[in-house]
Amino acid sequence: MLEKVLMTTLILASLAAFALRSRDLVGFLGLGEPDDRIPRNWSRKLKDQLVVVFGQRKLLQWSIPGVMHFFIFWGFVILFTTIVEAFGAVYQEGFHLPLIGTWGPLGALQDGFVVAVLVGIGMAFTIRKIQRPGRFRGSHLREADYILFAIAGIMLTILFTRAAEISLGHFPYDTRWTPVSNTFAQLFEGMSLQTREAIDTVFSWWHSLIILAFLVYITYSKHLHIITSGFNVLFTSERPKGALKPMHLDIEQMSEDDTFGAATVSDLTWKQLLDTFTCTECGRCQSQCPAWNTGKPLSPKLLIMDLRDQLFERGPQLLKAKRESDEAFQTALAELPALNPEVVEDEVIWDCTTCGACVQACPVNIEHIDTIVDMRRNLVMGESRFPREMQSALQSLETTGNPWGQPHQARLEWMKGSSRQEALEIPHISEAPDAEVLFWVGCAGAFDDRNKKVVYDFARLMQIAGVKFAVLGPDESCTGDPARRMGAEYIYQMLAEQNIEALNEHKPKKIVTICPHCFNTIFNEYPQFGGVFDVVHHTEYLAELVKEGRLKPTASMEKTVTYHDPCYNARHNDVWKGAREVIEAIPGTEYEELHRHKHSTFCCGAGGGRMWMEERMGKKVNMERTDEALASASDTLAVGCPFCNIMLSDGVTERHADSEMAVRDIAQLLLESIEFHPESSAGGNGEEYPATKETEEMSGTAAGPTDPQTTD
Ligand code: SF4
Ligand code: SF4
Known part of the structure; x- marks a missing residue:
């Protein structure tokens, strides 16, 4: 009983922390300018979800890191079933999912993907620690390490929990379908019933605690992309690839007080802010950027990360002011630092050739060029500050x-x-x-x-x-x-x-x-x-x-x-x-x-x-x-x-x-x-x-x- 009360409390606390942070994140998006991104071409949207999100096509263009990410992504999808099983087991011994919960092929898929994800994590560490490609320069590498350790922990605890359940005789699947878990179960042969029960309890709790901590942690980390990528792809512009974001301009009515383009972070549209949440810091854009590759300060990745840092730094104050009064909100907006040069150096903005290599490489469809040109619009039309030539x-x-x-x-x-x-x-x-x-x-x-x-x-x-x-x-x-x-x-x-x-x-x-x-x-x-x-x-x-x-x-x-x-x-x-x-x-x-x-x-x-x-x-x-x-x-x-x-x-x-x-x-x-x-x-x-x-x-x-x- 105590176990159930404790687990319920932890689940509720974790969900509450997740919900509060999600409310703030949605609030941050609300600080941006409007942008009509209502999906109109639904067949294209469906195709994008199937190809870009589920098919991982853009990631797979780079074979080794692509396969690595494919394993981890699909591992999460398939192993969501094991997460439900693990929490269910706290409340009911031998819990299994309704209808499919004893179906051998599902057990086989779970077994296979635990191994695939562990292989993926091994590949990720090899790439990050041994290969060390330049595209990761400037990314939060330590944070990525924590996440990889957490995922490895989730996989290993799944394996040991399943093995313990097999040895205790309340594993829901026919073990002929789950050779990996079955092999691990051999480790417990000869152990007393009490020891095996204790191992089962320890690993299933360990598993649940990592999941609950992970749920909250991702909302504060670059792994927020796990949640936002699908939305970012859904709201990708339906404009032709070569067309810039239109700008409404009434030349007759222009005045010196008008804001053109993006002067502060709140001048970015909600979609541009969503882009910043979604960046995985993979550095694919950086590796393709002609400016970065020729020794200029512009990195499309670092630019997006800088904008995200600014939003996360100023967002809470802005939301607080917004809740207080309109006047307080206007004051907070007026105190926002200029994006250029305070957040992003001017030189970075002018280095871009609008070649589109970053947008093409980005696995989550971030639209860097629109953001860069919006900052240029402010510098040229608002500030009259641009390279003299x-x-x-x-x-x-x-x-x-x-x-x-x-x-x-x-x-x-x-x-x-x-x-x-x-x-x-x-x-x-x-x-x-x-x-x-x-x-x-x-x-x-x-x-x-x-x-x-x-x-x-x-x-x-x-x-x-x-x-x-x-x-x-x-x-x-x-x-x-x-x-x-x-x-x-x-x-x-x-x-x-x-x-x-x-x-x-x-x-x-x-x-x-x-x-x-x-x-x-x-x-x-x-x-x-x-x-x-x-x-x-x-x-x-x-x-x-x-x-x-x-x-x-x-x-x-x-x-x-x-x-x-x-x-x-x-x-x-x-x-x-x-x-x-x-x-x-x-x-x-x-x-x-x-x-x-x-x-x-x-x-x-x-x-x-x-x-x-x-x-x-x-x-x-x-x-x-x-x-x-x-x-x-x-x-x-x-x-x-x-x-x-x-x-x-x-x-x-x-x-x-x-x-x-x-x-x-x-x-x-x-x-x-x-x-x-x-x-x-x-x-x-x-x-x-x-x-x-x-x-x-x-x-x-x-x-x-x-x-x-x-x-x-
Ligand atoms: S569009 Fe600009 S930022 Fe993107 S890769 Fe080309 S030069 Fe770099
Ligand atoms: S902008 Fe896209 S390609 Fe560049 S680091 Fe972020 S997720 Fe990767």
Whole structure:
């Protein structure tokens, strides 16, 4: 009787502590801004639960740690039945679950998973203590050790309790199904009944006490993810992967007192706060982050942990003030430290290239980029505090509609070609309303010398294929991608509205662009402002033209080619097939993948507006990627993005490797094989575009206020 009273008291105390802490945690979420995350696409949500939560797909992408976690996760699911059995046994000898409680296969599963979890714990300790991967740098390792010991304790006490029950004859399962427990039961042979009963009592109590302590402890630890992961996956954004969190902005009504983005922890949305609860500190994001991997202070993991620390530190005071009065709450909110630089250093926020590697790697679907951009929005629009070199790019975007600061009319200059090429005559869309395709040139294509060649060659390919196409010319502006990702949402929205208006006026059947950033913005973000267009990236379009037989590569190239996937194609939009199909269609090419490719590609360093920022710390991201490409046995590095083209060409030149490796856009390679002429194949990386005087004046390579970052 005493035993039952004591156990009941402990269970109630543990549940009460769990409930009180859970109430506070839910209260902390309530401190955040609203965010409409009502699930709408239920089939996708169901799939996510089955694949990400129960199938552990993202974890299993890393085989050894994935299998380790799979064992422990499924062990917890299956062994929940043994926990119920253990507590039930306190109240009733020989207790078993109704209906399934004596079913042999369940006993076998329990036995199997006890072993699997112990193997998983052994693997976890091996990884943490012997392998010691860098991804754990900054994680709470001691806390993880306690949890692993606790889980090991739960498993061993299950085994000994089951073994004792077998030897006492009140084990609910047929022991032929439970060979492991049965083997352990041999240990008790020859012991007196009293000893075996005592062992049973000690281990079942030990087991129950660990469980009750564990229940409370997880709500204060990183193992909170055991409870929140399923919810975090359920409330994952249904936006396309490449689309940033929309921001309501009434440009007419903006005032200095408005808060833009996230200035303090309470400016984060409840979902962003839930992200912080859910971080497992596994460091997968950190291990993939180009900034962290090149020695910068940004680690997506540490950023999320810092935000969680801030919430846990300030949350209790805020909740207390909220319960007192509205006035007290407002005072407590006003006393919150600024997220930047008090909680997260400014440098950390500006290091991000928005490559998406962290979001992709995260096993619990944490959305780091939205949080980083929200902090940038505050710094740019609220504080006017950002790297000084961004200033000229932002000013140019606002005044001339492109970060190069060039006049609108200069958008047509690329059509003149080099001094050895014929000028192209491509109509404005208003002169060709029946055009099959609107060629969206993009700012880098229009103003950067190297990319003017790409744009010219792509236009030639469309002419050869007989595609009826047109351009917007001076009516095209920057899509706003760099402005949005730098945090200047008001400039982005201004540009987006202008472009959507121009596009809606001409209603193009299909838009083709050579720039993954333009593609992503028009395809994924313009719908947030009512602009829905059929957009395709030129690598996919060229692959289609080749398949249809409209383009026939015939000249043998004798090149060993590798391809650098742009993040905004491969990772954000799953666009990676076309480029490979085009390369494979070119006779005489031998293709070799880079080590990091497709969804696992490594950033060139230009995304997230980083093109217009200096890299002051660590190794330059473009050099890291260039070194990877140079280490391959290829002589040609194919690209599908004007920014990657600039960054990697500069990288190859900086390594003095122009004679070893040529950087070429997919369109240039294809044209070489179709219509060989010296202009399209000659020259090293970063060669001078043989431009007219006018184009030289416009050139982004001329020293000027809007020079993008270079690698020298
Ligand atoms: S988006 Fe890329 S650069 Fe930014 S934190 Fe994530 S991994 Fe790092
Ligand atoms: S954010 Fe995701 S990937 Fe990064 S440490 Fe946390 S759980 Fe792991």
